[in-house]
Amino acid sequence: MYENFPPYSYKGDDGRVKGIDVDIGKAIANELGVQAGFRLFLADESVGDDLRNMVWKGHYLAGAPADVMMHVPYDAGFANENDKVAFLQPYYKELIAFAINTYRVRSAMNLEVFTKETIGVETASLADAYLLGAYNGGLRENVKHYSSILDAAKAMVDKDISAIMGNRGELEYTLGQYDHDFVITKLPTPGLTIDGWELGPAVNASNVKLAERLNEIVGELKTSGKIEAIFSSYGISYKTTDSSQMIIKANQLSATK
Structure with a gap:
């Protein structure tokens, strides 16, 4: 294991x-x-x-x-x-999902919100590769890298980032340790051929x-x-x-x- x-x-x-x-x-x-x-x-x-x-x-x-x-x-x-x-x-x-800090992002219908807001990913993950290339690289400056989903979750709790993209199971478990207004949801991911x-x-x-x-x-x-x-x-x-x-x-x- x-x-x-x-x-x-x-x-x-x-x-x-x-x-x-x-x-x-x-x-x-x-x-x-x-x-x-x-x-x-x-x-x-x-x-x-x-x-x-x-x-x-x-x-x-x-x-x-x-x-x-x-x-x-x-x-x-x-x-x-x-x-x-x-x-x-x-x-x-397993499914790819997004954890959203509703304190920072009131509503997110698509990824365009992350041209202004920051989003965390685990380094060298599928989410990492996808976001760096999404919107012709237009999100790249707002993608923040972490060694694990746990570290990304801590950053979101501290309001350093507005969202996380990653595996739904890890997001649910990790963010379930915190009492915050986080929403775990699915967003459109054009061009992502594998989302589960x-x-x-x-x-x-x-x-x-x-x-x-x-x-x-x-x-x-x-x-x-x-x-x-x-x-x-x-x-x-x-x-x-x-x-x-x-x-x-x-x-x-x-x-x-």
Whole structure:
């Protein structure tokens, strides 16, 4: 699981690993009848690198691969590029959203407001790349960069910026810690081809039996409402997915009932 990635996987003040992906991992382990153990790691340059290090090959510093990696993009094209990995059915759909400080911005119908008001993004994120090029670069001077959504949220609380563009789940969780007049919404994003993506677990494609059983368990946890309850416990609006298939070995789909 990714390190320093609230609300999905992170260490609390007590040093214990916690988060949405952690709780889903515990639920999966419970259905398997095993004890869950967690390994947090820092993201590499790409998700493909993360899958190599954590799922099918290992890393000389981190050791052997883990049994399961959480929070992996579920996409047929991406899976075809990573055919050593089985991509299990997704448990959540992440969306791009905007958090608006209504004290600074009374209404925002489109991005033009940010030609005058400042907006924060996490450095090197999809939101960062998009805003720097939006309106032919007309927003560039008002885009402020932060190392994390948490840091951007603190800046908005301090009224240093008027808004944040980022992943809705992170925005809801982080800004939910503050008692302020913030609105999380969707704004038109012309030219942005991806404004949402499905996320799920991934395992080594060579372990077909494990992959099929885990895919079945994820489906059961979705149907029972357990995964939605986990998201709700962190104050996150749950966006489910209809996908129930596992993508394994060069885009060969295997449905489990």
